[in-house]
Amino acid sequence: PQEVIIRTAESGADPKGLTSRIDEALTVAFGKGGYEVRRIEMVGPKVGKDLTKKALLAIVFSWIGILIYVGVRFEFRYALGGIVALVHDVLITITFLSVFDKEFDLNIVAALLTIIGYSINDTIVIFDRIRENSRKNTRMPLLDVINVSVNQTLSRTILTSLTVLMVLIILFIFGGSVIHDFTFALLVGTVAGIYSTVFIASPIVLVFEKIKPSGLKRKK
Incomplete structure (x- = not known):
């Protein structure tokens, strides 16, 4: 059996009439009982606006939670690097969704949250190796530590x-x-996450280290 999604533009004040006309057309095409309607959803401007608001709140709250978690587990500069990378991933994904005219629904929200979780997991692996190598090689400049850590992972x-x-x-x-x-959203977000993990998150840590050095003293 093949699953098909039927999308229509706003039908004015008679959404039930539109549903009936679609049902009649399907009956003519496939015969009575030749198809199964699994779900009907109607999303108006008010519902769409509410969905967008809740989606943004979910993403922002996930960022705040990750910021606190990474800040506690590592240092605040690591948390900032991770968040900048996640913002990059989400913005790139939303940009591609807009360019290809994809509908913003609950599936897309779920994809964005999945991308955030996947990307920060990869980033934490590199951060953990940077912290480990920083403690082992206190004479090595942080730039070299980051390069070694990225290559190792x-x-x-x-x-x-x-x-x-x-x-x-x-x-x-x-x-x-x-x-x-x-x-589609996961594909774009995963590629963006691979890039940001290596080329954005770790360099941001180095930038903040130059602005405000960490408490870990590096031997000359």
């Missing part, structure tokens, strides 16, 4: 990311129209 990042991307590509091609937008 690069193979793990590439292998993990390729595995995720392979699964997402398969879902995007064979998953059907129901999850098409969801997997």
Whole structure:
């Protein structure tokens, strides 16, 4: 059986009449009992505005939670680096969704929150290695520590990311129209997350280290 999503523009003051006309057209095309309507959703301007507001709140609250968690586990500069990377990932994903005219619904919200969780997980792996190498090599400049740490975790990042991307590509091609937008958002967000983890989060830590050095004294 094949699943199909039917989307229509706003139908004025008679949404039930539109539903009836679609039902009649499907009956003519497939015969009575030849199809199954699994779900009907009507999203007006008010509902769409409310959904957008709640989605933004969910994303902001997730950022705040991550900021507190990373700040407690590492240092505040690490937390800022992680948040800047996450903002980058979300903005890139939303930009691609807008360019390709994708509908912003609950599936997209779920995809954005999934991207945030996946990206910060990769970032924390690198941050943990930076902290470990900083303690082992107190004579080494932080820039070199970051380079060494990124290189040490690069193979793990590439292998993990390729595995995720392979699964997402398969879902995007064979998953059907129901999850098409969801997997599209995850694909874009995962690629953006790979980039931000290596090229944004760690350099931001270095920038804040230059502005306000950490309490860990590095030997000359």
